[in-house]
Amino acid sequence: MHVEPLGIYSLRFRTHADVPAGSSVALSNNGANSSRGLRLLQDQGLIRLRSSGDGTFATVNDIADNPKRLKFVEVAPPQLPRTLDDVALSVINGNYALKAGLTPAKDALGLVRAEGNP
Template sequence: MNKKVIAALAMMSVFSTYASAAALRVAADAVPHSEILNHIKQTDKKLDLNVIELNGNLNANELLARGDVDANYFQHVPYLRDQEKALGETFSVVATVHIEPLGIYSHKVKSLKDLPDGAQVAVPNNVTNLSRALYLLQANGLLKLNSTRANTLVTSADITDNPHHLKIIEVEAPQLPRALDDAQLAIINGNYALQAGLVPSKDALALEQAKDNPYANVLVTTPKLAKDPRILELAKDLESKQTAEFINQHYRGSVIPVNQ
């Protein structure tokens, strides 16, 4: 074996040792993502995880692009693709974990049948979750769109029939639980509903279906780190049956594991 090969192998060994020893920095929403990661942190002692909880002022994809974190876990693929365009970056999806069903909630009515004409409906203001919200309203007979395909993005301009004269109000997604005090309905992402003390499987008037849902939450990293042993270990843990069991037991239908 020549000296160059020996030197290369030595460098690989050093990198492997460093990679396994260094803490893996993962940015994640508090609920349920950080909770799931902290569960893995307790059960996989080989993996040194540094879970960085996000707040409203942090863009986890910008953090990843700058190298401030090694991975993030908070988003679905349609949102990620929009972020790639906005940031001029390319990221890698390394695990597909769970679905947080978007739900319709209300403090004003107990059933969608009681919804008055002209009701205000607060929806997420980002492109992908606005589209999800409109499809959920269509699935429950409250309006009609010019598309029935959930992976085709739509906006309010694509509403073709609005028999209840609903007033669609776009709100920053984290603020949607607060909108319940004013609007007749609010369509809230599962993680923000859980953070607000809502139980989607119990409190929602209607929920997205998990079957054929394109909005599963994923673990994301950079192409450079996609084969990092620590990333691969975390991806394996997130897609394991043990993690699926934890999600089912802990969230009881409010978060649905993809890998069951």
């Protein structure tokens, strides 16, 4: 089975540090992909999830620390690339990023690591 990596994309910012406090982040409204996106945001240091459980089924309600006070907008996965004009960051499934003309290795500010990823 081949799975494209989930990535964090932005048209406005080149690094996470550039994202201002209170910015909006588009995230999948699909439970599994939303959890993957939240774990990626945590891995990139943007949020911290509660330590209870393994984080497999994390939701925005499981965010324990959000230093930039990011606001989350849940969107159907195929529509995530279209959010790039309206949000600071969008967590996009690799297959939809590719269909939108994005190159994950070049355009993503952060990608899911293959190692240890179920």
